[in-house]
Amino acid sequence: MKHLLLHWQQRWRMPELRLLLLALMVSVTVVTTVGFFTSRVENAMQAQARQLLGGDLVLSSARPLDQTYLQRAQQLGLATAETITFPSMVSGGDKLQLSQLKVVSRTYPLQGELKTAVVPGAAEQVVSGQLPASGEIWAEARLFAELGVQPGAQVQLGKSTFTLARVLTQEPDRSSNLFQLAPVVLMNLEDLPATGLLTPASRASFNQLFAGEGNAVKQLKTALTPLLKPTERIRTLDEDLSSVQQTLQRSGRFLGLATLLSVVLAGAAVVLTSTSLMRRELPGVAVLKAMGMSRRQVLQDQAFSLLLTALLAAVIGIGLGLLLQFVLAAWLSQFVGKDLPAPSLLPALNGLLTAVVLLLGFALPQLLRLVDTSPMQILQGALQRPRQSVWVMLASLLLAVFGLLWLQASDLKLAAMLLAGLLVGIGLFWALARLALRLMQTLGRKWQSRWLPSLGRSRRAVLLVVVFATGLFSLLLLTTVRTDLLDRWQEALPADAPDHFLINIQPTEVNALEQFFAERKIKTRLYPMVRGRLVAVNGQPLDPDKFENPRAQRLAEREFNLSSFAELPVSNALLQGQWFERGVTGFSIEKGIGETLGFGMGDQLTFDIAGQRLTDTVSSVREVRWDSMQPNFFVIAAPGSLGEMPSTFITSIHLGEQKLLVTELIRQFPSVTAIDVGAIVGQVRSLVGQVSMAVQGIFVFTLIAGVVVLVAALQSQKAERRREIAILKSLGAGRAELQRRIWGEFLLLGGLAGLLAGLLALTAGNLFGYYLFDLDLKLNLLPLLIGGVAGSVLVGVTGYWNLRGLLDVPPMSLLKA
Template sequence: MSRLSLQMGWRLLRRELRAGELTVLLLALLVAVTAMSSVAFFSDRIEQALTRQASQLLAADLVSNGNRPPPDAWRQQAAQRGLQQAEAATFPSMVFAREQAVLATLKAVTAGYPLRGEVQLRTQQGLQEGRLAPAPGELWADSRLLQKLGLRLGDSVRLGNVSLRLSAEVLREPDGAMDLYNFIPRVLFNHADLAATGLVQDGSRVRYRLMVAGDAASVAGYRQWLAPQLDRRTRLEDVEEARPEVKSALERARRFLGLTALLSVLLSAAAVALAVRRYLARHWQSVAVMRALGQTGSEVALVWGSLFLWLALVAGVLGTVAGYGVQAGLLLLAQQWLGAGLPAPALTAWLSGPLSALILLAGFALPPLLALRRIPAVAVLRADMPTSSRSLLAPLLAIVALLGLAAWQVGDSTLALWLLGGLVGFLLAVGLLAWGVVRLLRRVPLSGAVGWRHGAANLARRPWLAVIQIAALSVSLMALLTLTVVRDDLIGAWQKSLPADAPDSFLINLQAPQQATLDALFAKVGRNAPQAAPMTRARLLMINERVVKGSDYEDERAQRLAEREFNLSWRAAPPPGNGFAAGKWWPANSTQPAFSVEQGLAETLGIRMGDVLVFDIAGTRWQAPVTSLRKVAWDSFQPNFFVIAPAGWMGGESASYITSYRAPDKDFNNRLVAALPNVTVIDISVIVREVKAVIGRLALAVETMFSLALAAGVLVLWAALAATRDERQFDVALLRALGASRQQVRAVILAELAWLGGLTGLLAGIGAMAIGSLVAVQLFNLPLAPNLWLPLLGALCGGAVVGLAGWPLLRKITRTPPTDILRNS
């Protein structure tokens, strides 16, 4: 593009802005960029904050967890990359005080712990909170140790060969929630005292954790450097890999945020497409004049292309600033829930606005611009716009632009393809239905009031314009319905996936004769005992006569799974909350050999339907085909198993039992252990509280961004209606010239808006119901529950919303003298 073309484009832009010719297009583009950039800013900052908050559950951004101390080279590499470091060594051992001994989990930590999150303590000086670690010679313990040993702050506690002073009671330990077996008392002391205790010897069961934290790029680079150096005894953990419950919450949040961003893209694209069409349709005669004065088609395209380039840059910059202001205002409103000091937005968030404007205009303005080159000079003598041959370039460029924006906004190509595929299908279906309805309106005689008859006739008079309007407005209304009604269904189902009475305790090692005692304990507090599931340890030996060896797999997780024992169970009925990816459950009284395998395990180890598996259970081989693959909700806090067999076939195998429940009161678990000394109670209340807190913050973030996108959708709807103002203006002028009164004209306009809104709302409601069901099942793994009221609600809301949004724009038409309109047409 030449410098002269850029200068002419800039002068043309300034003239058009002063004349008001670019008002609708600029407004549509500003709304588009503001909506997308504000969502980009908000989602980027919220995701950074939530990831940082979720990392508090790990006390770091990345952890190497192994059974040997980390080499010095790992520490040196972390230091070179500017990462913060801390270390911990965790192992079980006996704690001695007041001539008593108690088994506890000991954790020796270095200075700087925790790197993420805060420790909460009760000291002799009062409550303390922050990044705190025990000083050398001091020891911290939780309330369980203090109660069992009758300790008070200041007492002496012996660990192996050394005595340490109890200086604080631990109220909250960030990564304590990540340890599933945190059911025994926990003790923290300084890493410098570890050697003096003499507790770590050859063969000791110690887990060494090297924790690092820093900016995302440095952590990712360090992970990439460290991963190839790990052996099978050491693994890397981040918060998502360490706890599947947190991983599920974060994954669903990313998809919710991505859905909001993508719907904002669709709303913006519909308005810009109509605005570009309106602007170029009004200025084709200017192009013909330029051709008559000697400019070539390419020169004309360059001048108008430079105008749109400048417009995209201006709208991109202004919209990005406005988007930042919108999200800053939302953060101020939500500060009491989200907290202050959110991370600054990344550079990519600042670039999203200008790039979105460029991509939108390139996708929707480039085909009409190329068509301008073919307008001949003799067109100055014509009153109507010359017809141009239709090509596939316009829809292809529009789809490419939408796909690019979706991938940019969502950051998830799978999600973008799913929803864009649904959008294309929806647009095709809406276009065909709209064309059929418009053709029907032309053939079916309508009776009733004059306004209703002429309103329907106006839609049928220009079928292509009606189809374009219906398609564009249907996308907008579908997005608005999704943002309002379907949003409540999705977020409600998400929050209900972790109900208020979610289990907070696991009970393992229960024996079959002890079920009666468990029933009696729960009966005393007026509750029914939870159903216990049998569990036994089993090792996978063969898959279809192929011996299973860890060395046969490249994936680290697959290697660990191939070499470990599984918790295998048997049941007559399917486990509650488990869905089926393939196959079906066996009959209740089945005695036939069969295995039901969790879908993720099957994918990792390459197990398919019909494969024959061989397990070893205490020296006995059990062989059976895979008859079903299950979808397991690992975030349900219910006992779940990788492999399940029919109770009638394997029910005679010896086993212990496992169950989960919500403790009726604070001391219930202590009474249960006293009555059943052999069982182990695992308190997961800390994990439940943390996951509920994460989901609460995520739901608030999603709600806030849905509100933002809803406001943007209303503005985009207004811009889309404004883009068709010229066609209606000419129709009104003809009616007035033929003697129609102002009241009759108003009735016709309102009736046309009602027809348009009702039809588009009906189609949008059907589309929102279908897309909502698709999103719930395919993207969020939520139960299918379509809202059957959406089509009717869509028709009613469509008529009301389109009428309210369109009437202020079109009211001026009835006041403009028809001679002025016809003279300038």
């Protein structure tokens, strides 16, 4: 063991081993940084989603829930709460108003907070541990406006009289029915029986909320799932994605892509350095074997050295990863508004695994060849690398690359696709590089250049171009995709993105409201909205139970917001069919809902809108940018086709600093409900900023990985170069001439590699953007230019820097080493 450690220390003097460590460290750092960071963000997202849900897990049913579920949860040590919601009339003063009654048990809410205000419009306060007392109810401001009463008024609910004590401004699980029309009334469960409101015929929703330790929640879910009756379902966190979550998910995908490229680049560096390392170790191993070293000893020595290197790289990389994710998380905590949950340890394991896979796949086969070195070679002068089947090498490489891709993408199909893409890319680079170098030969001969033809002929040049091009390609791809992505995000959320939704606008108020906005120079557009349930597709009744996907089940059960208008909103893009111009009729559907519920162009849909049926065919499919903060609709009917259906209007406006306008608006239009989404918009916008910084951080790693590959490639050819320079020097080449040659070669090869990389990055960037990030195709020639120039400069400088030491050494000593 002591010897092995000593040998490792002695090997550390070789630049190749240090380069190997660097390559491994870069990949471990990037994998763990991104891993830790995304795991924390995911945990935060889940915590946030739990708040929206009101618990860690919610069981909902149209019938009273079985008490056995409750007992089961209590056995597992989970906290429980119960809510029952159903519509009910409230009478106060001399008016009647439909309300959404929400009856809650004493332990409600399990997650998140209730907020109330003393009078409508007053500042809201968090009420923790409090619920309406017996004989009291809390209600949304709208109820006060509709009934024309103030807090403290007596109202009638069923057989009971209640004091309308406070204004309810927020309850955690409200967002799941954001567009519900009736104002929410919160009541204590103990008061419910006396009202006599809840009868078997009531259209009530019974919810059991559970919260507690993660494993217990999982156990409960597993235990409950097979017991559920058709009317019961479990609501989980990931059913609906908010804008913030969508943004985070997209950025997660981008970070994943950046990580992958860094790891693949580092892999290339590992292959190159371990090849040079092997070449460097070959004579030594042959000598040692002649002295009596056994194969087992060679293997032990090499394997120990590699594993120690991997371990060291992993430890440093994981440490750096932990440190860097703290920086990233510090940026992010501003937007989450509290400290992010602690990261899981899985990314550390992932980082270690990455280092080991990189070594096993890329370096070990090279070094195992050393074990087979024949000691006889040392007497034969020319040292040859032990032969090993090309197929074994290739298989091991491919397996390792595939393993890494799989580790990163966690998706077998995606990993296979990426591997195929990588192979096609490298093959393409190889073919193009050979073609370009051959052209260089021909041109060189034509121009009677001294060194151009020999450069074009050398196999080394092909390898360098392919390696440089692959590295530059990754960098360019990241740059273009990143720029596109950020532009697109910025476009999606301009500074004047709407911050308030106005709903429940009555048709009679439309003109007056439009005038209200016009006077205040607020640009807006009012959309009619009706609520309807999809009841049949192509004449076949829609059965929610036949869907396996819970999201599809829910969509099939619930009412949609339908609209009808003539102009396609900017946040929508037409994918198929024609928009309602030139007399086109029918429905325009959102792509996702069609895919989830299994209908598309030409299918006939029937909606039930307040008892009336509306049937028409799908005449177009749209893609909707849900994060645009505009009113968006799953289904839009041709203008005029909603006819006399009972509708209200909806719009979104940007108020910015003029928030007080809301109060004025509500005073003039009391039935209108204003929802402040400014907070969400602010969140998304600041998140985009933070994420772009995070992305830039990861980008730096890819750059480092790229440079490591360059240096590794140069290092692998250094012995050859050394000899070449010695020969040229002995033939009388001066320093200036050698400098010219080196600069010329690297600038030219770098430029060529950059151009090829730019070309491929342009193509791939468009494909990635189109398929992964929903961006439009566009021809941007900038990558070609950037690639050419950046390639020349980067490769020129790195190449010269790597070889400059050889220029000052006398030719004899070059030959000696």
